[in-house]
Amino acid sequence: MSKPLLQRNSLFLLTWLPVVLLVCLFAFYVLLRLQGDHMQEEQLLLKQRNVLTTFINKSGNMERHIEGEYSIDEMKDSHFAVSHQSRDTAVYYDDQKKSVPFQILSRAYTVNNRNYLVTTYVSSTEIAHLIIKVFIAQFLILILLMMAIVFLNRKSAVFLWQPFFSAIKKLKEYDIKTNQLVELPDETGTTEFDQLNKTAAGLISNSNTAYHQQKQFVENASHEIQTPLAIIRSKLELLINQPNLTEKQASLLGDITEANERLSLMNRTLLLLAKIENNHFPETEAVHVSPIVEQMIATFQNHYDDFPELDMDLQPNVVLTANRSLIEILLSNLITNAIVHNVPGGKIIINLSLSGFLIENTGPPLDIEPEELFGRFKKGSHTTKTTGLGLAIVRQVCNLYHYPVSYQSSNGWHRITVSFA
Amino acid sequence: MKLLVIEDETSLLKSIIEYFTQEDFLCETAGTFKEGIEKAEDFQYDCIILDINLPGGSGLKILEYLRQHKKSDGVIIISARDSLDDKIAGLDLGADDYVTKPFHLSELNARVKALIRRKYAQGTSALEMGTLHVNLLSRTVTCNNQHILLTRNEYDLLVFLLNNKERVVGKQAIAEHIYGDQADNMPSFDFVYSQIKNLKKKLKDKGCEDIIQTVYGLGYKLSL
Numbered sequence: 001m002s003k004p005l006l007q008r009n010s011l012f013l014l015t016w017l018p019v020v021l022l023v024c025l026f027a028f029y030v031l032l033r034l035q036g037d038h039m040q041e042e043q044l045l046l047k048q049r050n051v052l053t054t055f056i057n058k059s060g061n062m063e064r065h066i067e068g069e070y071s072i073d074e075m076k077d078s079h080f081a082v083s084h085q086s087r088d089t090a091v092y093y094d095d096q097k098k099s100v101p102f103q104i105l106s107r108a109y110t111v112n113n114r115n116y117l118v119t120t121y122v123s124s125t126e127i128a129h130l131i132i133k134v135f136i137a138q139f140l141i142l143i144l145l146m147m148a149i150v151f152l153n154r155k156s157a158v159f160l161w162q163p164f165f166s167a168i169k170k171l172k173e174y175d176i177k178t179n180q181l182v183e184l185p186d187e188t189g190t191t192e193f194d195q196l197n198k199t200a201a202g203l204i205s206n207s208n209t210a211y212h213q214q215k216q217f218v219e220n221a222s223h224e225i226q227t228p229l230a231i232i233r234s235k236l237e238l239l240i241n242q243p244n245l246t247e248k249q250a251s252l253l254g255d256i257t258e259a260n261e262r263l264s265l266m267n268r269t270l271l272l273l274a275k276i277e278n279n280h281f282p283e284t285e286a287v288h289v290s291p292i293v294e295q296m297i298a299t300f301q302n303h304y305d306d307f308p309e310l311d312m313d314l315q316p317n318v319v320l321t322a323n324r325s326l327i328e329i330l331l332s333n334l335i336t337n338a339i340v341h342n343v344p345g346g347k348i349i350i351n352l353s354l355s356g357f358l359i360e361n362t363g364p365p366l367d368i369e370p371e372e373l374f375g376r377f378k379k380g381s382h383t384t385k386t387t388g389l390g391l392a393i394v395r396q397v398c399n400l401y402h403y404p405v406s407y408q409s410s411n412g413w414h415r416i417t418v419s420f421a
Numbered sequence: 422m423k424l425l426v427i428e429d430e431t432s433l434l435k436s437i438i439e440y441f442t443q444e445d446f447l448c449e450t451a452g453t454f455k456e457g458i459e460k461a462e463d464f465q466y467d468c469i470i471l472d473i474n475l476p477g478g479s480g481l482k483i484l485e486y487l488r489q490h491k492k493s494d495g496v497i498i499i500s501a502r503d504s505l506d507d508k509i510a511g512l513d514l515g516a517d518d519y520v521t522k523p524f525h526l527s528e529l530n531a532r533v534k535a536l537i538r539r540k541y542a543q544g545t546s547a548l549e550m551g552t553l554h555v556n557l558l559s560r561t562v563t564c565n566n567q568h569i570l571l572t573r574n575e576y577d578l579l580v581f582l583l584n585n586k587e588r589v590v591g592k593q594a595i596a597e598h599i600y601g602d603q604a605d606n607m608p609s610f611d612f613v614y615s616q617i618k619n620l621k622k623k624l625k626d627k628g629c630e631d632i633i634q635t636v637y638g639l640g641y642k643l644s645l
Contacts, residue, residue: 226501227430230523234436237526240589240639241443250637257639261593264523265605299603302574303612332603 006157013150021142028138029131036127037086044086044105047120052109055118060111067091068102068121075108075115091121100125163188167197180208215278222271229264236260262387269389272329273376276396281323289327290314290352296332297350304339308346308361315353320420322401330397333390334359334416341414356403356419363414370407394418422537423464425449427457427480428472428499437470440526441533443588454478461487466494467541468533471516473500473507481510488515495536499524525594531584548583551645553629555580564627574599575620582633582643591640617641 065071090099101124184197338361346362374395377388398405424446428434451457454477473480497518498511546557562569596604
């Protein structure tokens with residue numbers, strides 16, 4: 001599961017910062033403890049010196065025991081073992097009715113040939129309290145610090161990653177067909193993002209060039225093919241006018257002519273497809289659809305002796321803002337399609353309304369997948385003089401003007417709907 | 422009749438010349454812009470067939486030059502189909518007609534003849550063949566002085582054949598002449614056959630028998 005970068009970063013910090021902080025706290029505690037012990041040791045030693053000095057100066061005329069401060073004990077034996085380390089002990093206070101922890105240090109001294117054991121006391125409570133208070137303060141500071149780190153990190157990330165998110169947004173809007181222009185700034189203030197933008201811009205420009213070249217290629221190729229086709233056509237015309245043409249030769253010429261005409265038609269259609277794709281029809285006007293359909297139907301009925309039975313319902317006042325030629329090509333291709341792929345004694349239903357153009361015809365079942373129907377060179381039935389490009393053009397025009405186009409088939413009927421949405 | 426063909430595609434140029442020479446035109450050729458403008462400058466032609474894309478410059482410039490110098494040669498522009506801009510520019514500059522490539526020679530021939538008739542032979546706008554007579558102004562057809570009523574398509578077809586008489590005219594050429602770009606959408610040329618059949622029958626009814634011959638399924642030929 002992928003999570004947003006910010007969230008991952010915060011999670012990472014929140015996982016590892018407490019660990020680091022706990023280790024720091026522990027180290028701090030140990031250091032503080034050591035320092036505290038050292039300080040108590042120093043205090044004990046200082047007291048020892050003070051007590052001893054006073055004792056010598058006053059020639060022993062001083063209080064020998066002050067609870068919690070010091071005690072001076074005269075020893076019989078000069079060879080008794082004394083720890084040079086300080087020790088923990090507790091002194092019971094009657095008035096407070098509790099024992100208080102103390103740190104004590106005992107040292108043996110010889111004053112005027114008499115042995116004394118001087119023990120000094122330092123209360124452990126204060127230092128323990130101090131350590132606890134410092135420790136708590138430290139803990140609070142570290143918690144605050146952690147929150148500040150996470151917070152600042154989030155804030156700075158939003159700020160620092162801004163060029164990245166803006167680049168992502170722009171790249172999302174990029175579409176090789178409709179929106180080829182992506183402006184990514186060269187200078188974002190961050191080297192990595194500069195590199196990212198430069199790389200993305202390079203990739204985009206390469207794809208655009210390749211796409212453009214590929215589109216141009218079809219157009220240029222079709223354009224170049226036109227001339228040889230025109231030459232062949234003219235030579236064939238001269239050839240069929242040669243005297244003493246035999247029937248065999250004429251039949252061969254007829255076949256060549258037919259193939260050449262098919263090739264020309266295919267080439268013209270490909271050129272048209274390329275031109276629609278390359279936006280060579282930018283002019284638009286208000287196009288009234290119903291008169292165009294009526295006129296086309298009249299022409300087609302005139303052409304075809306076996307024009308299928310027609311059921312036509314045209315709503316007047318259907319006006320499209322589009323290129324007139326393209327709309328004519330669109331309608332003519334749809335109607336021709338319905339005539340050519342019909343069955344003898346078949347029927348055509350045409351319905352034009354503000355919502356769209358619907359054309360339905362009887363016909364043999366498709367022998368290709370319905371979704372392939374609008375592809376190039378996809379022919380349901382192999383009629384000789386069709387190019388297999390008619391519906392590809394329909395789709396291309398519909399794509400250009402964002403008219404959704406769909407195909408349905410049921411019970412020997414084929415229906416194509418173009419929505420003027 | 423003098424004809425100048427300015428076209429850079431040698432092969433196509435040769436075809437045009439051959440076709441028009443057979444039609445008894447006196448043909449001159451030019452393959453480049455320079456050559457074209459020199460010939461157009463020095464001589465007077467009845468018709469100039471002018472390609473737009475020429476090495477050395479646009480054919481439209483030659484047309485512009487001609488019209489600026491008050492030369493009234495008939496000009497038919499030939500250029501790639503669907504260059505609508507060229508078509509508009511050409512007609513604006515004073516071209517008499519416009520044919521898109523690839524064209525049928527029979528179509529070009531019909532256009533040239535129509536142009537020459539319009540330009541130089543007003544009053545005698547009639548086509549004749551044997552007892553068949555077509556008045557192009559009133560668009561009436563008579564055979565043996567008997568009026569024949571033709572549909573628009575049949576009339577166009579007959580005039581097209583008359584302009585290309587004694588020649589085999591292909592089915593495709595006829596289809597494109599009558600229906601223009603619409604012919605592209607037709608899955609067969611059967612309708613040409615039925616138009617010819619109707620025309621033949623109407624001509625036969627008035628005594629113009631067998632002037633339209635079918636040439637091995639290639640096309641049709643009008644001859645006596």
